[in-house]
Amino acid sequence: MSSIYQHFRPEEKEFIDQVLEWKREVEERYAPKLTDFLDPREQEIIRSLIGAQGETAVSFFGGTAEAERKRALIYPDYFIPEESDFSVVLFEIHYPEKFVSLSHPHVLGSLMGLGLRRGKFGDIILSQNRVQFFAAQEIDNYIELHLTQVGKINVTLSKQPFHKVAAKQEDWKEMSCTVSSLRLDAVISAFTNQSRQKAQTWVRSGLVKVNWKQIENPAFECAEGDVLSVRGAGRAKLLRLEGKTKKEKWRISLGILK
Structure with a gap:
């Protein structure tokens, strides 16, 4: 087992152990395992540990192909994953954009203030006056009920289909x-x-x-x-x-x- 760890940094050991446990779980139950949203480094670790060969495979989806944070689906070789298997939803935040602006920290802070783990949320997208975020489907009702403010600004939410995702503005x-x-x-x-x-x-x-x-x-x-x-x-x-x-x-x- 030490031969696996030597390819990674010491601080990544705990996550590696978690991935190996997920892999074992899929092999034993012969059923897929869906993770929370993972950052790109975590995705890279899973990809290297699961690999393309063997009894298990892995796919990633975060709402769009370009998403930074994605959920991983680890599954037996018989399984063919579909988009719906990743249980991702897209929310748009509606707010008085003529009078205020929202920042990434504002949105993330308000989401975390709901008492949920960071892994339950994917990318937060700010594009001109539009603000959107991806979330795990299993908590969508909770978010709709409780996310009524971002900072001190009253907001409302609406679910959007993935084809209405705003374009990321990165330079x-x-x-x-x-x-x-x-x-x-x-x-x-x-x-x-x-x-x-x-x-x-x-x-x-x-x-x-x-x-x-x-x-x-x-x-x-x-x-x-x-x-x-x-x-x-x-x-x-x-x-x-x-x-x-x-x-x-x-x-x-x-x-x-x-």
């Missing part, structure tokens, strides 16, 4: 830079154009996530493919490690989302 750009090391504080300093000390403060204050998990250690070692986010300062993906300079600094390529 990524690629940049190349040189960093003294692959430490988290060094990479954050590079993509935010702030000092290393400022980056360390952000990390220690709990404002930084790597692969959607909060990391409070500035010396955390980043790896190719990692997604880093700093609350209020944007998000970046470590696209490529392009080798070292003569002075032993790393040349890296980052995708930046502002």
Whole structure:
């Protein structure tokens, strides 16, 4: 079993154990298992542990093919999954958009304030004045009943078919830079154009996530493919490690989302 763990980071062990338990459950019961919404790193871990061969397979769906957070369906090889098997619903939030605006933190905070786990909600989409979010179908009635405010703003909800999902507005750009090391504080300093000390403060204050998990250690070692986010300062993906300079600094390529 240790040979499985060596391919992942130590902090991912608990989730790996959970995935292996789901796999065992599907094999024993010979019936599908539906998970909560998972972030892309969790999806990647499941994909690598379940694989395409063997008695079980896995598919993902989060409302659209482009969704970031998706539910996983782990199933026996006889099963052919359909969209409805993922039990995902799309809500649109109606609010007085002429007078106020809603932000992602406002919406997420209000959803979490209902006492539900983050895994019960998928992507939150803000597109011009439209605000939508995906949720697990098993809690849709609870959400409709209790989500009457976002922050201090009165809102109403309506369910929408998936073809009415709003287009995500994201502006990524690629940049190349040189960093003294692959430490988290060094990479954050590079993509935010702030000092290393400022980056360390952000990390220690709990404002930084790597692969959607909060990391409070500035010396955390980043790896190719990692997604880093700093609350209020944007998000970046470590696209490529392009080798070292003569002075032993790393040349890296980052995708930046502002």
